[in-house]
Amino acid sequence: MNYETHNYDILIVGAGGAGLRAAIEATNDKSVKVAVVCKSLLGKAHTVMAEGGMAASLDNMEGEDNWEVHFRDTMKGGKFLSNWEMVEIHAKESAERVRELEEFGAVFDRTEDGDIHQRPFGGHTFARLAHVADRTGLEMIRTLQDKAVHQGIDVFMEYRITKLFKDGDRISGALCYNRNDGKFTLFQAKAIILATGGCGKCFAVQTNSWEGTGDGHALAYEVGAELMDMEFMQFHPTGMVWPLSVKGVLVTEGVRGEGGILKNSRGERFMFNYIPDSFKNDVADNEEEANAWVKGDRQKNRKPPELLTRDVVAKAILEEVKADRGSKHGGAYLDIASEQSPDYIKKRLPSMYHQFMRLADVDITKDPMEVGPTAHYIMGGIKVNPQTTESKIKGLFASGEVAAGLHGANRLGGNSLTDLLVFGKRSGEYALKYAKNCEKTPSVSKEEVDRAIEELLKPLGKEEGENPFTVQSELKETMGKYCGIIREEKEIEKGIKIIEELMKKEVAVPDHRDLNTAWHAYVSLKSLLTVSLALAKSALARKESRGAHTRSDYPGYDEALGKVNIILNKSGEDMKVSKNPLPQLPENLQKIIDKYEQ
Amino acid sequence: MNSKFRIYRGNQQKAEYKDYEIEVQEGMVVLDAVHKIQAELEPDLAVRWNCKAGKCGSCSAEVNGKPVLMCMTRLSSLPEGPVQIGPMKAFPLIKDLVTDVSWNYEQNKKITPFTPSKDTVWKMQQRDVERAQEFRKCIECFLCQDVCHVLRTHKKHDQFFGPRFFVRTASLDMHPLDTVNRTELLKEKGGIGLCNITKCCTEVCPEDINITDNAIIPMKERVADQYYDPIKTFWGKLFKKNVK
The missing domain is CATH 3.10.20.30 (Beta-grasp domain)
Structure with missing residues (x-):
């Protein structure tokens, strides 16, 4: 089979926040050759959709913020299942990474003193999210894109990586095809950084862009790396619910950060009824106090319960719908019109205004939005070294949503964007060190490449077989039905059975490779099936409810399970599930948590 | 239905x-x-x-x-x-x-990136960043490029950046802490003179950026100030100096 071969020192897969930040770091050393391969056009990665902001303890607003408070908030939000070392690194380095982004050219919203403005978000003690109105992701990606382009990286746009190769125990290369003409390219590389984002596309009602099909998770798993915490898929409490064609599209938490309140069909502000004991010191228990906080009096008052963590708010909305108090189309009402002036809303939340006006004929400065939970973010992913971001496979690094560890059982809003910067930079830095210490370029076996290509070409022009789009729909329906927000043993088992049946299905697509979307859908389907199975198997193994993972048959915490991560790895053709003890929290960090708990 | x-x-x-x-x-x-x-x-x-x-x-x-x-x-x-x-x-x-929209990515590479001075104090007022923020709303859909007759009809892709990259240049020039003058670039490589402000680009912008009035016209004025100032030209003719 014909294919081109390129040699690079470092290959970066994905051009969202993490991939681009890694590229900037790696190209600081001009003696190494760096390539970025991305599935879409440059600047279109899912990062562009991030709205609310990036969390960092810049301490530009009221209250005395510092890395310790940020550390505690993240650990608590993650239900103490996060890797403490990653949380510590993230809390300490975020502020510097955000300031650096400003030096690269990002233009954040300002405070009256001329500093970066920060907005409040769920689970964060202080107003902590640096933002640009409600289009922070766009600002981030454009800034990083321009910085990276002018540093001279080679970018391969609209290329899809389909397989990783090893030479002994080291990573050695990656096979891909050009989406436009279907031609194959082999990249031989000393180090590979996976920055491929998440896998929200396993679900039908979800917020992810086209790209979120779990490619990096699947690639790493297939080549022998471990996946961790895959049961934790965050359901964002506020996605659009109507019209059906936009069901799931994200409504930023910023709406609640700016004072938006949640109401049921009876007009009751229901979040006061859902405050968990562990958060009762953190949020207001009456409207008066919550309103005073929104008006700006934040020293004496606690924030509204609408700003509880996402897992709590998502489940509260579900409960209201179940109790027949849902909105017209089966969600809750999110009302900012009664809390802020039209001018303020248009200034702080312009894209939300635009989105509802255009897609739902709703003017959010006058009427409430209808919202409901939507699959949003996978906390789990590739298990990495907290300092270097290297996986179990030598030379294979991962950062951003595809990596696990920082967010534990539930991610706080705004922590993902600084995750991209902090660990994207580290991936670039440590991949560079690794590549420079690598004496010779590891090799890729030609037979393995040929076999991989043969496998890819299988469905082309087949006489009989399923339509890949149909199989994808079946998978999404299965995941929503059996592995959604509320899970149960028998249901998950049914889900696993269906996924395994779908895996065996033969797919047929038209017999050509020129921008053949059906063929591309087949390739994505393979990743989706792998991550869906990983999610379901982990969900089955965690017999407790914690953060984003809720089991109706095990509604409470299990102390023993709270001390382990669920790990998946490939053993022959089987997906093996095991439990791995969490690293012990050192005393000095435990003290920080205790200090702020009082 | x-x-x-x-x-x-x-x-x-x-x-x-x-x-x-x-x-x-x-x-x-x-x-x-x-x-x-x-x-x-x-x-x-x-x-x-x-x-x-x-x-x-x-x-x-x-x-x-x-x-x-x-x-x-x-x-x-x-x-x-x-x-x-x-x-x-x-x-x-x-x-x-x-x-194939890759031509657009090539234009972007020609634009001098954001360049703050070494001793920048990172303070900016909201009113001063708003103009640049308007331009930074651009999502690079390239609809403005598509509708621009200089590109669409006259195919002057080799001499003209197109509205998207005038907006990009304006976002850098109007950044309060940027130090570079991109006027020569706009005139010589960007071909901003070819735009005859028909506002087609502004009409199609899905982000409602006021491309013509807020980005292109001010940038054209900078070119005019720097290159076609009548007093400077007169002065130059009078004293036979080389005036740009």
Whole structure:
């Protein structure tokens, strides 16, 4: 089979926040050759959709913020299942990474003193999210894109990586095809950084862009790396619910950060009824106090319960719908019109205004939005070294949503964007060190490449077989039905059975490779099936409810399970599930948590 | 309810509009219809898209001849009768609705990046950043490039940046802490003089950026100030100095 071969020192897969930040770091050393391969056009990665902001303890607003408070908030939000070392690194380095982004050219919203403005978000003690109105992701990606382009990286746009190769125990290369003409390219590389984002596309009602099909998770798993915490898929409490064609599209938490309140069909502000004991010191228990906080009096008052963590708010909305108090189309009402002036809303939340006006004929400065939970973010992913971001496979690094560890059982809003910067930079830095210490370029076996290509070409022009789009729909329906927000043993088992049946299905697509979307859908389907199975198997193994993972048959915490991560790895053709003890929290960090708990 | 669609199918060698009929539901946008046709009738129908929420600018196309984002155009907003969907015309066709927009990325490389001074104090007032922020809303859908007659009709891709990159340059020039003068670049490489401010770009911008009035005209004025100042020219003629 014909294919081109390129040699690079470092290959970066994905051009969202993490991939681009890694590229900037790696190209600081001009003696190494760096390539970025991305599935879409440059600047279109899912990062562009991030709205609310990036969390960092810049301490530009009221209250005395510092890395310790940020550390505690993240650990608590993650239900103490996060890797403490990653949380510590993230809390300490975020502020510097955000300031650096400003030096690269990002233009954040300002405070009256001329500093970066920060907005409040769920689970964060202080107003902590640096933002640009409600289009922070766009600002981030454009800034990083321009910085990276002018540093001279080679970018391969609209290329899809389909397989990783090893030479002994080291990573050695990656096979891909050009989406436009279907031609194959082999990249031989000393180090590979996976920055491929998440896998929200396993679900039908979800917020992810086209790209979120779990490619990096699947690639790493297939080549022998471990996946961790895959049961934790965050359901964002506020996605659009109507019209059906936009069901799931994200409504930023910023709406609640700016004072938006949640109401049921009876007009009751229901979040006061859902405050968990562990958060009762953190949020207001009456409207008066919550309103005073929104008006700006934040020293004496606690924030509204609408700003509880996402897992709590998502489940509260579900409960209201179940109790027949849902909105017209089966969600809750999110009302900012009664809390802020039209001018303020248009200034702080312009894209939300635009989105509802255009897609739902709703003017959010006058009427409430209808919202409901939507699959949003996978906390789990590739298990990495907290300092270097290297996986179990030598030379294979991962950062951003595809990596696990920082967010534990539930991610706080705004922590993902600084995750991209902090660990994207580290991936670039440590991949560079690794590549420079690598004496010779590891090799890729030609037979393995040929076999991989043969496998890819299988469905082309087949006489009989399923339509890949149909199989994808079946998978999404299965995941929503059996592995959604509320899970149960028998249901998950049914889900696993269906996924395994779908895996065996033969797919047929038209017999050509020129921008053949059906063929591309087949390739994505393979990743989706792998991550869906990983999610379901982990969900089955965690017999407790914690953060984003809720089991109706095990509604409470299990102390023993709270001390382990669920790990998946490939053993022959089987997906093996095991439990791995969490690293012990050192005393000095435990003290920080205790200090702020009082 | 069933609706009819006419979609451009083919590549540079051979292409034509083909007719499709599908059932549509309330609230559907053009991109939903294209996806439905792809999933049910034409699995290899090529369409570029990412977010389906108006944030990434990938699904640009010409719907009933008008450059729009397919994900933000509701079927109910279009007149009755078949909906015609074609690719952007200012860029080479790859297949069906997908065009080769890589030329745009080459233009961006020519623009001097953000350059603050070494001793910058990172303080800015909100009122001072707002102009740059307007331009930074751009999602690079390239609809303004598609509709611009300098590119679309006169094909001056080798002498003209196009509205997108005038906006980009303006966003850098109007950054309060940037130190570079990009006027010569705009005149010599960007060909800003070729724009005769017909405002077509402003009309199609899905982000409502006031491209012509807020970006292009001020940049044209800078070029005029620097190169065509009548007093400087007169002074230069009087004393036979070389005046740029």
